[in-house]
Amino acid sequence: MSVVSSGRFISIEGIDGAGKSTHLQSMVERFARSGATVVQTREPGGTELAEALRGLFLHAGMDGLTEALLVFAGRRDHLLRVIEPALARGDTVVCDRFADASFAYQGHGRGMDLQQLATLEQWVLEGRQPDLTLWFDLDPAIAAQRRVGREVGAREADRFEQQDLEFFTRVRAGYAARAAAAPQRFVRIDAGVSVAEVAAQVAAALESRGW
Numbered sequence: 263m264s265v266v267s268s269g270r271f272i273s274i275e276g277i278d279g280a281g282k283s284t285h286l287q288s289m290v291e292r293f294a295r296s297g298a299t300v301v302q303t304r305e306p307g308g309t310e311l312a313e314a315l316r317g318l319f320l321h322a323g324m325d326g327l328t329e330a331l332l333v334f335a336g337r338r339d340h341l342l343r344v345i346e347p348a349l350a351r352g353d354t355v356v357c358d359r360f361a362d363a364s365f366a367y368q369g370h371g372r373g374m375d376l377q378q379l380a381t382l383e384q385w386v387l388e389g390r391q392p393d394l395t396l397w398f399d400l401d402p403a404i405a406a407q408r409r410v411g412r413e414v415g416a417r418e419a420d421r422f423e424q425q426d427l428e429f430f431t432r433v434r435a436g437y438a439a440r441a442a443a444a445p446q447r448f449v450r451i452d453a454g455v456s457v458a459e460v461a462a463q464v465a466a467a468l469e470s471r472g473w
């Protein structure tokens with residue numbers, strides 16, 4: 263596998279309820295308007311196999327290492343079948359969560375060894391990283407309130423959404439650590455403001471890359 267490509271790879275990250283889904287579609291539309299062929303995808307998931315693993319991942323009980331192995335197995339399939347071919351064609355890939363989520367959730371959230379995760383990442387991704395990661399950063403207490411608002415009449419919360427504030431505080435710290443380690447790849451979006459103000463930050467991040 264080669265990491266040389268002409269496409270663009272954008273990932274969107276943040277704790278549950280931070281506002282990722284709210285802004286995903288308008289980002290995809292912005293890229294499409296500029297003439298790009300956009301591949302919108304997500305993790306866990308993105309292929310038939312990885313979507314099947316997603317169901318287990320979100321709803322079956324397991325420890326942090328098992329979570330990491332499952333999610334990285336799905337990620338390998340997703341990378342080889344969807345992401346790399348799209349980038350090789352020159353497409354724009356917009357992915358709702360990617361490997362940073364494993365460091366934040368399985369690493370910082372569940373307490374899995376970060377060095378083991380880094381080894382898995384190297385095996386599975388072979389150096390591939392997003393060109394840009396938009397990190398929707400939000401106070402976990404506000405995110406919890408927003409999830410309550412969203413969940414009225416919606417589907418039942420999954421294993422992660424049921425976690426407490428301490429868990430999401432650790433996950434948030436995990437994202438902060440990943441962002442500090444890769445400042446040229448990450449853009450922190452202050453997700454604690456209005457939808458319009460968040461959208462303006464997203465647009466500015468894309469504009470600053472000439473996108």
Ligand SMILES: Nc1ncnc2c1ncn2[C@@H]1O[C@H](COP(=O)(O)OP(=O)(O)O)[C@@H](O)[C@H]1O
Nearest residue numbers: 278279280281282283284408411412455456457
């Ligand atoms: N900036 C914002 N201010 C207030 N509520 C928001 C904002 N952004 C999103 N929401 C609401 O918060 C809830 C969670 O947002 P969502 O986009 O589903 O988060 P995520 O995809 O990150 O889990 C939704 O009900 C959404 O309408």
Ligand SMILES: Cc1cn([C@H]2C[C@H](O)[C@@H](COP(=O)(O)OP(=O)(O)O)O2)c(=O)[nH]c1=O
Nearest residue numbers: 278305306333359360363364367368422423
């Ligand atoms: C990609 C990924 C997600 N997750 C978690 C984060 C989310 O709580 C959950 C599902 O993500 P997501 O698809 O964003 O959930 P939803 O569509 O229900 O808002 O999986 C991990 O724990 N590790 C990972 O590597």
